[in-house]
Amino acid sequence: MNVPEHSASDESSATPVENIDWGLAATVGKRVARPGPRITRYTSDQAYAELSDAAVRAEGPVREVTGLADGLAVPAAQILDRSGWIDAAARSMPAMLGPDDAATRQPEVRPHRPGFTGRIAGVQAGGLLAFLSSAILGQYDPFSLDPQTGEPGVLMLVAPNIIAVERQLRVDPSDFRLWVCLHEVTHRVQFSANPWLADYMRSNVGALTGEGDESVAELVTRITESVRSGKPREKGVIGLMQLLQSPEQYAAFERVLVLGTLLEGHADHVMDAVGPAQVPTVATIRAAFDQRRKAPRNPLQRLIRALIGMDAKMAQYVRGKAFVDHVVDRVGMDRFNTVWSSPETMPLMSEIDAPDDWIERVLG
Template identity: 70%
Template sequence: MSTDSTSTEISPSGAVPARALHADLVGARIDWGLAAGVGKRLSRPGPKMTSYTRDAARAELADAAVRAEGPVREVTGLADGLAVPTARVLERDEWIDAAALSMRSMLSGALDDADPSPGLSGRIGGLQASGLLAFLSSAILGQYDPFSAGPEGADDPGVLMLVLPNIVGVERSLKVVPSDFRLWVCLHEVTHRVQFSANPWLRDYMLDNIAVLTSETGESVGELAGRVTDMLRGDKPREKGVIGAMQLLQSPEQYDALNRMLMLGTLLEGHADHVMDAVGPAQVPTVASIRAAFDKRRTGPRNPVQRIIRALIGMDAKLAQYIRGKAFVDEVVSTVGMDRFNTIWTSAETMPLPDEIDEPAKWIARVL
């Protein structure tokens, strides 16, 4: 997933199968219909455009998503011969509807099992989620969603989404060539689609870890407090910020699942950024100026409210995923080549471990 400041996707042995995650554990606690409805009312309007400009941008983005497929497949060596799907070019309110549906599906395991009457707690959760959806609806440029049905229905999982007003807004802000910027964004998002279509096990891998993260630990309040106290007093190193807080509050099994999710997300984002830059010079004439302007924007200063929101929803951690992940992929590919790098997509066991992301030679030694 691309944001203008910045897709994360897990069947490790012993993990609870995603289909066993009953809706009443997580999905039914949030009224996603309410979340989408309020989120759309809270969402800010996009940049002003004439109908002609909007229609032209929509057509160009749809075309760019198709044109990006060939170069991405050639560079990655993935998804060769598979059909080229149609991307969805969305307005902000349409993205909110799609995101709410995807989250409900992902967290409930299956839409048909979700409780249609989530109750008071579900409505409270929906109101909380609405603010997040509204905020993200103006930040996300594109997203590959592996949990929603594609154009061909249930037998075609996954859909590529591009948020038109956000892409137009950023290209205007950066003063870049619109056609080049649109293709550049599509190269990143199409790489995510190719990652999942070429490696279908990734979707179940993610769902299995989400099942662990959302399962009930069975701990009493006293047991939780005791475990947190022991961790605070112990010598075991802990992460900083939001991740450190989650490490304290989660069971060891849940924190391991979180780490697997983070490592996969780092790999996926870094791989997409690597491919985007590898393909860019041949396909996007102004790629150097786009990359410089985009990186300056997403690492630039923010006002205090933006900094708080970014920290709470993990957008700064997301940015770190791009940087660490791309450095990992760059080094491995330059050392062993893309064909041998693609061993990484074999199984959960070939995914990079936390200490290997920053020291790619360790991954090469262990896996290759």
């Protein structure tokens, strides 16, 4: 079947995600990504085998502590190098941002052919994927299809990055690999036990990234009026989002931020609850890893991390874990799990730092 050449009118009517050439993004990302640590074939094979086993072993303790996903199948994790993660991420992004069938497409095979701006965006996206490919230890992707089962949801572990961090921290490799798996498997359990979460995330990200009808003049007018009003705003990037986004977009942004905070905080809570019984050196690993999170970075790294929100993500672990710790300590895990019932039981932004307010509103 012949696909007509892309025209200017096609490009102007496309959604933002369709304007990104994800096939090119994957190619560029793999070309410019930094090589991983030097490892022998023996070390690589050992790490891949151990991570595969750890991802399965982590599932039981995580399910026991959370009370979630009992009886569901335990799919195998994908153990990837940096190039493999870039390919997977290039498939995942259109699956998350695009229509429901996007998960089944390869990034280079699509019904819409990006034009010049799409290729420029693809190069930019490729640079971002290259940067992230050396920072991601593991990831649960609820949108892409598992090639083995054909079902949505893929657990990915990036072996070179895990090896690099365990060497940097000088921690026991086997313990560290299981510790990482406990966190990532918790994400798999969260989404597997609560399938509505993926649609909730996709719909809010879609509202956040979709094209609006607001003109530049209207945007400038709204920002000016907001600044003149003197209404209190959040600090930093979140405050900037309040200015730049429409009220509807900012509401979606808050819901995405709260969901991410809950998911990460819950995973950190579970990791610490399970760790002492499963990971002999967990105290050493946790102390070293937390110190690594706080370590100073060069100016370029700080700029990139700020622009893509990685420092905000680090704050999510702390605030989210404090919320989960408090609620579970006060009402127990069974009643905490009410949070997964529906969008209405998700915490509000104001409740993340005031968990008793969530308890009163949702649990009564």
